[in-house]
Amino acid sequence: MSTAYPIHLSSAKPAVNGWKASAAVYPGDQSATIYLEADEAENLRKIQRAGRQLDGLSIHSVALSGSDWDQERQWAFARGYMDTLSKNTIDWAAHDAAAVEHLQQLLDTTVWARELVNLPPNAIYPESLAERVIEKLTAVGQNNIHCRVIKGDELLKEGWTGIHTVGRASIKPPLMLIVDYNPTGQADAPTQAVLVGKGITFDSGGYSIKSSEGMVSMKCDMAGAATVAGALALAIQQGLNERVQLVLCCAENLIDGHAYKLGDIITYKNGMTVEIVNTDAEGRLVLADGLQYAGETGAPLIIDAATLTGAAQVAVGNEYNALFSVDDQQANRALALAAETNELLWRLPLQQWHKKNCPSPFADTANSRPQKGGGTGGASNAAGFLLNFAPRNGEGWLHFDIAGAYHASANGLNPAGATALGIRTISRLLRSQ
Known part of the structure; x- marks a missing residue:
């Protein structure tokens, strides 16, 4: 009993x-x-x-x-x-058994993603994050899962300069994790969607160093990676039958003699040059690599998730996530699915001209504006920076700035720590194309 x-x-x-x-x-x-x-x-x-x-x-x-x-x-x-x-x-x-199974899958996946974000940074660093994600996705996807890790200087050999630049100062090497879920049985099956996650396992801010109180919860800066990995795991458990890839852009943003500096210029794989005016605007630098990889697959749907800007949290609070897209059809689909799953999501402005809102006299663009929080419209300007790297001028691309991903202290609705907000919406996006 x-x-x-x-x-x-x-x-x-x-x-x-x-x-x-x-x-x-x-x-x-x-x-x-x-x-x-x-x-x-x-x-x-x-x-x-x-x-x-x-x-x-x-x-x-x-x-x-x-x-x-x-x-x-x-x-x-x-x-x-x-x-x-x-x-x-x-x-x-x-x-009925199916309803119970659905709820339990959702609970188990959410608990896993929240735990991943809540673990301390001495337990979660690029390699351990990749290992845990591989273990989880292999458990649910079994033989349909194939993984590749590009680590350390191998990133430079393959052109992923953003991830390498941000993570090279840490003794824990940066990496790109690529997970290919292909249940079709056909090696040449087209990739229908790519998920890209920001996996900054600790963010000191680099030489644009954060205050102590601003840094204490920066283990949560890999919540984007946990969100998209959890979304893929949930979609697989609930019947995803199309080929989907996951790309996690993983690094620790630390300081030593090898750290990148303000004024440095990065040249990306697509030839775009970026001047660094804020080393604490590092998430967009690593996501730029992930978006370029996603473009190489030819997938019609690309979704990224990141704890990218404080400006998004100022705009929508910490009970909503912010959505950016220049593709109205995909954005409306995301908003509708978020409403169905009762995950609060709000669309913020993004236009093609936002790509030019972080100008540099020395490079094609800067990674931010040299002002606190990136200046006015900081969340849109960050999304505009990413739009430079999204394929097809942003067609089929959705950017989730997950302002509601983490609470430093408990409140009346949520415990302290990660919320996993966004997993259900992104999972539904994968299964409803």
Whole structure:
């Protein structure tokens, strides 16, 4: 017999002493009840808050009871209930095996991605990140997964100068991880999509060094890599039957005598030259390599994810991710799928002329503007920099600046640390072409 604490949903007016309308959940001796309202969006937030509250009460095993628990409500509860370090368990309310399997796959993948981001930087560095991603994707994709690691000076031999430049000061060598998922059985099958992830496993800011308080959570700067890897893992588990590649651009952005400096100029594989005016604008430098690789595959859909700018977080807060694209059809598809999966996503401005918004008198472009935060429109200007490297002038390209990827401290909706926000949306994008 299960000893899990039952959680009920009710649309009835509560008849309990001490209940407040603002309360997310009413916990009793034998079970707890969440009282629903008319607005379903608010219900989902309330259910997520209830999960946080019950975790805070050290209730470590729950059973979601009753017929009112649809998939989105169950997932909202799980998002709040699964704390950073806890091993809480949930008995799902789904009434068929397929629904339970779907929710458990989503939970397991999300927990894996969050743990990857939350691990300390002495445990997660470029090679260990690549190893963990290879292990996870091989477990779910088995013989359909083929991996390649390009590391250290091999990056220069193959033309991936951005990743090498950013990571060369660390004793942990930078690398590009390429994962090819091909379930078709045909070696020459076309690649339908490429996922590109920013894998900066620690970001000191380089010579544009961050403050101590600004640096303390910079283990999360590889959350883009964890997000796209998690999205691919989830898509595979839920039936992805097309060829998709994953490219992770991995480095530690540190300082020593080999570190890149302000005023340096990088020449990329496509011949574009970039002047460094801010070594803390390093994510776009590594993603430029990943986008060029993606272009070489000919894939019609390219998605990148990165904790790229503080400006995006200023614009949309830390409960949303920001979306950039010059492809209206793909952007609208992403927004629609995000709405279906209840992942908050907001489109910010990007036009072709944003490519020229970081001018340099010495190179084709600079990697930022020499102003705090990159100046006004910093998130759009960063996306504009990437647009220089996206194939087909940005057709088929989506850029997720994942402002909601990490919370330095807990709040009423989320535990401290990674959120994995964006995994469901990107996974759906792969499976709905």
